Amino acid sequence: MTQQPTLPALTPKDFQTDQEVRWCPGCGDYSILAQVQKIMPGLGIPRENIVIISGIGCSSRFPYYMETYGMHSIHGRATAIASGLKATRPELSVWIVTGDGDGLSIGGNHTIHLLRRNFDVNMMLFNNQIYGLTKGQYSPTSEENKVTKSTPFGSIDHPFNPLALAMGADATFIARSMDRDPKHLQESLLRSYKHRGASFLEIYQNCNIFNDGAFEIFTEKGSKPEETLFLEQGKPLIFGAAKDKGIKLDGFHPVVVQLGDSVSADDLWIHDENDFYKAQILVRIFDDPRKDQHLPRPFGVFYETDRPCYEDVMSAQIQEVISKKGKGDLDKLLRGNEVWTIQ
Amino acid sequence: MTRKEELLQDVVIKFAGDSGDGMQLTGSQFMNNTALLGIDLATFPDFPAEIRAPQGTLPGVSGFQLRFSSDKVYTPGDECDVLVAMNAAALKTNLRSLKRGGRIIANTDGFDAKNLRLANYPDGVNPLDNDSLSGFEVIKIDVTKLTREALKEFTMGTKEKDRAKNMFILGFLYWMYNRDMINTISFLKEKFGKKDDILNSNIKALQAGYNFGDTTETFTTRYKVDKAKMEPGMYRSIMGNQALAYGLIAASEKSGLPLFLGSYPITPASDILHELSRYKNFGIRTFQAEDEIAGITAAIGASYGGSLAVTTTSGPGLALKAEAVGLAVMLEIPLIICNIQRGGPSTGLPTKTEQSDLLQAYYGRNGECPMPVISASTPSDCFDAVFEAVRISVQHMTPVLFLSDGYIANGAEPWRFPKSADLAEINVSFKKALDEGETKLRPYLRDEKLVRSWAIPGTPRLEHRIGGLEKEDITGNVSYDSENHEHMVKTREAKVEKIADYIPEQKLDSGPDSGDILVLGWGSTYGAIRSAVTELQDQGLSVSHAHLRYIRPFPKNLGNILRNFKQVLVPEINNGQLIKIIRDKYLVDAKGYNKIKGVPITKTELVSFLRNML
Numbered sequence: 001m002t003q004q005p006t007l008p009a010l011t012p013k014d015f016q017t018d019q020e021v022r023w024c025p026g027c028g029d030y031s032i033l034a035q036v037q038k039i040m041p042g043l044g045i046p047r048e049n050i051v052i053i054s055g056i057g058c059s060s061r062f063p064y065y066m067e068t069y070g071m072h073s074i075h076g077r078a079t080a081i082a083s084g085l086k087a088t089r090p091e092l093s094v095w096i097v098t099g100d101g102d103g104l105s106i107g108g109n110h111t112i113h114l115l116r117r118n119f120d121v122n123m124m125l126f127n128n129q130i131y132g133l134t135k136g137q138y139s140p141t142s143e144e145n146k147v148t149k150s151t152p153f154g155s156i157d158h159p160f161n162p163l164a165l166a167m168g169a170d171a172t173f174i175a176r177s178m179d180r181d182p183k184h185l186q187e188s189l190l191r192s193y194k195h196r197g198a199s200f201l202e203i204y205q206n207c208n209i210f211n212d213g214a215f216e217i218f219t220e221k222g223s224k225p226e227e228t229l230f231l232e233q234g235k236p237l238i239f240g241a242a243k244d245k246g247i248k249l250d251g252f253h254p255v256v257v258q259l260g261d262s263v264s265a266d267d268l269w270i271h272d273e274n275d276f277y278k279a280q281i282l283v284r285i286f287d288d289p290r291k292d293q294h295l296p297r298p299f300g301v302f303y304e305t306d307r308p309c310y311e312d313v314m315s316a317q318i319q320e321v322i323s324k325k326g327k328g329d330l331d332k333l334l335r336g337n338e339v340w341t342i343q
Numbered sequence: 344m345t346r347k348e349e350l351l352q353d354v355v356i357k358f359a360g361d362s363g364d365g366m367q368l369t370g371s372q373f374m375n376n377t378a379l380l381g382i383d384l385a386t387f388p389d390f391p392a393e394i395r396a397p398q399g400t401l402p403g404v405s406g407f408q409l410r411f412s413s414d415k416v417y418t419p420g421d422e423c424d425v426l427v428a429m430n431a432a433a434l435k436t437n438l439r440s441l442k443r444g445g446r447i448i449a450n451t452d453g454f455d456a457k458n459l460r461l462a463n464y465p466d467g468v469n470p471l472d473n474d475s476l477s478g479f480e481v482i483k484i485d486v487t488k489l490t491r492e493a494l495k496e497f498t499m500g501t502k503e504k505d506r507a508k509n510m511f512i513l514g515f516l517y518w519m520y521n522r523d524m525i526n527t528i529s530f531l532k533e534k535f536g537k538k539d540d541i542l543n544s545n546i547k548a549l550q551a552g553y554n555f556g557d558t559t560e561t562f563t564t565r566y567k568v569d570k571a572k573m574e575p576g577m578y579r580s581i582m583g584n585q586a587l588a589y590g591l592i593a594a595s596e597k598s599g600l601p602l603f604l605g606s607y608p609i610t611p612a613s614d615i616l617h618e619l620s621r622y623k624n625f626g627i628r629t630f631q632a633e634d635e636i637a638g639i640t641a642a643i644g645a646s647y648g649g650s651l652a653v654t655t656t657s658g659p660g661l662a663l664k665a666e667a668v669g670l671a672v673m674l675e676i677p678l679i680i681c682n683i684q685r686g687g688p689s690t691g692l693p694t695k696t697e698q699s700d701l702l703q704a705y706y707g708r709n710g711e712c713p714m715p716v717i718s719a720s721t722p723s724d725c726f727d728a729v730f731e732a733v734r735i736s737v738q739h740m741t742p743v744l745f746l747s748d749g750y751i752a753n754g755a756e757p758w759r760f761p762k763s764a765d766l767a768e769i770n771v772s773f774k775k776a777l778d779e780g781e782t783k784l785r786p787y788l789r790d791e792k793l794v795r796s797w798a799i800p801g802t803p804r805l806e807h808r809i810g811g812l813e814k815e816d817i818t819g820n821v822s823y824d825s826e827n828h829e830h831m832v833k834t835r836e837a838k839v840e841k842i843a844d845y846i847p848e849q850k851l852d853s854g855p856d857s858g859d860i861l862v863l864g865w866g867s868t869y870g871a872i873r874s875a876v877t878e879l880q881d882q883g884l885s886v887s888h889a890h891l892r893y894i895r896p897f898p899k900n901l902g903n904i905l906r907n908f909k910q911v912l913v914p915e916i917n918n919g920q921l922i923k924i925i926r927d928k929y930l931v932d933a934k935g936y937n938k939i940k941g942v943p944i945t946k947t948e949l950v951s952f953l954r955n956m957l
Binding site: 017019046047048049050051053056063064066067068069070071072073074077080081082083084085086087088089091092109110113314317318321322324325326327328330331333334335336338339340341342343 | 375378379380381526570571573574575576577578579580581589592593596601603605622623624625626627628630632633634636637640641642643644645646647648649650652666667669670674760761762763800801802803804805806807808809810811812820821
């Protein structure tokens with residue numbers, strides 16, 4: 001690689017391209033783009049070492065708007081392309097932009113394999129619970145009974161819980177954020193970046209054309225405090241406008257409790273991102289907010305653990321074989337073990 | 344006792360037995376032994392798709408055909424001189440390929456009531472006991488009994504002892520063809536080095552087989568085949584998939600690009616993945632992906648990052664990769680897609696050979712999606728052909744489809760291997776900086792070859808975005824402009840056609856420049872065509888042979904060659920694919936000779952077909 005000249009500090013503007021951003025006005029993607037552009041200068045990585053790879057879908061136009069290296073690839077395959085890039089160029093900072101259709105439906109297979117292999121990449125899954133680019137069919141995260149163009153009588157599909165899927169695939173970093181909370185989104189992006197390994201960040205993103213208000217209950221001022229639970233490491237699970245409710249573990253069951261005389265914060269579930277077993281329960285807190293007695297939807301970092309990254313193990317294995325066998329010798333290889341000579 | 348020694352010129356042996364009998368190993372040991380003597384040879388392994396089909400049944404038969412000769416050999420032979428039949432099923436499935444008067448070496452234990460029933464012989468009928476084999480010379484040996492006898496001092500179970508049966512047969516053949524056994528003994532030592540019992544029992548069985556020939560008085564003749572007159576030099580034996588793997592490694596060394604393979608196991612391509620994964624000390628990164636699509640898309644990611652990226656597959660896998668191949672065409676990045684063809688459609692005949700993916704390679708993608716197609720014609724040619732595929736791919740910034748097939752992938756032949764220093768350098772360079780006057784990279788700016796630059800991530804100031812949407816000429820920005828689209832479609836086509844300026848002209852393999860018939864072949868039919876055409880030429884007939892390595896684009900002079908002959912014959916192991924392209928491109932009234940039986944075309948059938956054409 002060419003020696004990097006010292007550059008003046010970058011600003012978010014340095015990450016904007018000359019291409020007109022072509023999402024629908026009001027789309028949640030604008031906020032996500034803005035937050036990514038805001039955090040990028042602070043990462044201290046030269047722009048040329050950042051690569052953004054996307055698949056197909058509204059969100060996958062993302063690379064065109066980022067002044068970094070980028071590839072807008074084919075449907076569902078961004079994760080696999082990123083795997084090949086990271087396997088061969090471990091020093092690059094690789095970001096994947098995908099959606100609920102791209103990453104969980106057509107590309108679902110590559111998503112789970114990327115996570116289990118634990119490449120050090122950052123996967124941003126924009127979940128809007130709808131197919132936007134194809135103009136409004138239900139997606140694998142759409143709720144049951146959803147009426148869409150392809151389900152005029154209601155969807156009969158049971159939706160994925162993306163975080164539980166990531167957990168099942170042994171992801172080493174699992175988080176959820178939303179387009180409407182810029183600060184939280186920036187923090188989540190930074191945490192994703194800092195995690196060494198495959199980071200799975202689900203971002204609730206509003207599609208104001210085909211699925212407007214899908215996450216309203218979590219994102220709007222009036223309902224947000226009661227319906228969401230923001231996870232903080234080492235802190236009790238407290239929510240509510242008056243911070244007067246908490247989550248307690250009753251055996252393996254999370255239950256909502258009212259804080260007061262008989263229950264104090266000390267009695268609550270204390271969040272520990274590194275607790276593998278509790279994370280299994282946490283990702284399963286996924287109640288339909290329309291139902292009575294539902295639990296609030298958690299946001300933040302659910303789980304993080306250390307596991308060697310695929311590309312590191314791959315490089316180490318190559319080094320190990322070289323030190324055992326010596327560097328490959330083409331002539332020796334071509335000659336093989338048994339030769340004969342014709343005079 | 345004194346034995347006659349008879350000098351033979353050309354021998355074809357087929358080793359046939361149950362798929363658990365170790366016939367592939369026996370055959371390849373005999374092959375190595377033959378090769379080391381400087382005798383020319385060709386092999387044709389033929390095995391079932393099932394790893395262990397029910398023992399003793401017809402579908403469970405595994406065969407290994409070996410032809411060796413003191414003359415140059417181009418095919419593994421149309422008919423066998425010797426058939427080793429380890430059981431009744433092996434005899435039944437292979438008898439029709441045995442020459443009249445040929446020799447059968449039968450393991451009588453494999454012809455007991457159970458084996459006869461499994462081979463669908465009628466009750467009470469044993470071909471070894473009636474006169475059904477009267478046209479052949481039958482050597483009956485109770486291999487099982489003799490092997491057990493030889494191993495009686497070993498403490499292992501009977502089942503383990505019986506596993507050494509193939510070594511007994513091998514030893515017997517070594518005796519019959521006047522060989523020493525050093526190479527097999529050292530092979531066994533390497534394979535079973537630490538397992539003393541298994542090693543010693545195998546060696547013992549091998550020697551017992553040899554001594555059996557030596558001491559049994561019925562065998563009065565031993566045979567010898569002289570060294571072949573081959574070009575002077577140092578040789579080794581090589582299989583097609585192995586040569587392909589070596590070709591990729593050599594191309595990686597000669598281009599200075601690190602090798603990345605993204606692949607999903609599939610017959611008959613998996614051996615390339617196995618082979619490359621052994622050579623991590625060349626810095627090779629092999630990635631066994633979750634599916635065919637991930638195999639190729641991971642390779643696209645690696646190529647984007649500046650690696651020599653390869654994906655390997657067979658027909659059904661190529662179908663799955665098609666969309667990603669289109670992406671590579673659109674991105675205009677290097678990528679080698681190796682398709683080791685097998686019988687289709689669908690799952691088809693996984694272990695049988697066919698050339699039926701040519702049209703898939705040529706056209707099988709959405710949109711106008713041209714890319715170079717290169718094919719290999721013999722096992723060792725896989726080395727040169729894939730090396731050339733890499734050169735074209737990296738120098739012309741295009742994916743290249745490389746075609747081989749099950750026949751040459753698993754077949755072996757002697758190879759006068761090159762020295763590393765004699766291999767051409769593959770010059771390739773990444774774009775390092777903006778050009779004078781450029782303020783940003785124009786990723787689809789082209790040079791005189793119509794080739795764009797390879798600007799890899801990590802290069803300062805060359806940040807840019809590429810993707811599968813149509814590109815604006817020069818800038819690479821997304822463009823839906825109709826004029827631009829037509830221009831880009833034509834440009835991508837012209838870029839691939841322009842490669843014809845950078846490849847050698849087509850040469851005739853044999854025969855005069857003009858005459859009655861040109862036989863035009865591609866891929867693994869090389870040996871059969873070569874042998875058939877030479878035979879007819881020796882009889883004074885006007886037949887020539889041209890064999891294509893470059894199928895897209897064709898060499899520039901191909902049209903002229905075709906027009907110099909009264910008739911053009913295109914033999915293919917498919918229902919007529921190259922012939923469609925040839926007729927389309929050159930308006931030549933070519934005729935086809937097509938065989939779709941999962942086996943190679945033979946010299947004999949081609950000779951008789953050509954005779955009828957003259």
